[in-house]
Amino acid sequence: MTDLLDTLPQFPTQKYVRLLPSLEKNLVTVADLLTLDCVEIAKRATLPLLDVKRLCADVLEHLRGDLGIGEVDPGDKDAVAGENNVDGKGEVKKLRKSGKDVVDEWEVISTLDDDMDRALGGGIPTGYITEVTGESGAGKTQFLLTLLLSAQLPAPHGLAAPTLYISTESSLPITRLTQLLRTHPLLASHPSPPSLDRVISISTPDLESQDHILRFQVPVAIKRHGIRLLILDSVAANYRAEFERPGVTKGGGNMAQRSAELVKLGQLLRNLAREHGVAIVVANQVADRFTGGSGRASPMAYGQKRERERDMQSSPLAKRSLGANGALLILSSSMNAPMSSIPGSSIDNRIGWRDYSIITPDPMSLDHQQRWFTGWGDDPHPSYTSSKNVKTPSLGLIWTTQIACRIALIKKPVYGRARNEIMEEGERGEPILKRWRRWMKIVFAGWAMESGEGLNGSVEFEIRGEGMFAVKHGKGVDDDGEDVL
Structure with a gap:
């Protein structure tokens, strides 16, 4: 068995020396021992049935012991009360933690804003990997710096512990941290304010040093200083420098090596x-997503209509993209014009907006499914600018499976008309950028409800000199009376 010692390093293999070679030859794994019938395993490996049953039972027992799960007799009052229930072998037969213990040990780090904490289910919890992703200028660094300081506060805002900041690009912005300490309303007035002396900073310029620091130096620093928050800013920088530099082969072997490194990093963290x-x-960076099947700015090529119709009709999962009469909801040839010249309202009237946005030859493809776990592309009614500004977090699906929570920080521009005194009456000036609007979107999390489609349920926030704060205004209209983009 190739994975027995990987799954259970302490498993006593001496008792089953005669069985293991045959099981390994027939590619029987630990998962097979737990899920398949013993008779089927015995036939497959040509082994005695009783020996296979004994091995399966022993593997299951050791797995339970490794996880701290045992069978407790309901009549045993001591075991029910949480006291040790030891059998003849001296093994404890009880759960490591009761449900009450798990609830009591739940600890979170506040963002220092009630609305943002509410969206996160209380804050950033311990024991999990949380990713903060967004494009440049979305507020990732501001979010992380706030956590560096709030984690030093006592409960309920923090953990009253030092913090560790690992940088892969620029150094720790001390000036901004000092400004937050001096001007943030809660930090400046707290009886036990945080300090820069309790922020430990490490720089990892390449992938080799990053792996060495995380594997050997970080555990020692955590035990020595009592660190309770570790920030890695950013996770993608060293991988891009290592695997996307000029001269590196961009083949399947290179991608497989990067995927293996990401899995190791996820397991280590x-x-x-x-x-x-x-x-x-x-923190994670984002890249532009180039798609041709979602959003009003990217209609499908009409020459591929027949081929896509055939694929759609052959897939039961794709029937939700068909109209009531079984026809694909595709723009007619009479609408073969640039989308920017067609009023959005006329498009909405001619086709079902939601149905058009999910047209795809394969509903189970990554290109179609990623809109629901990346944070971008799930808006059923995207504007022209939104559909042209779809992002994808770096490091792909492999890294997504390693994290427990993804927070997407989304920014959108607010434009205004330029005012010029010499313009003719009725003339309109070129649009100019007035400011940026930003939202915090919970893409997925095991302890908090994810935000809705598009920006529904997302928390709009602003970045000021004093810190990050949720925007307080009426639904659908900002402070200046401008419509939500």
């Missing part, structure tokens, strides 16, 4: 979070 009770927050 999860072990740190779980074993030491540390909240791990990583």
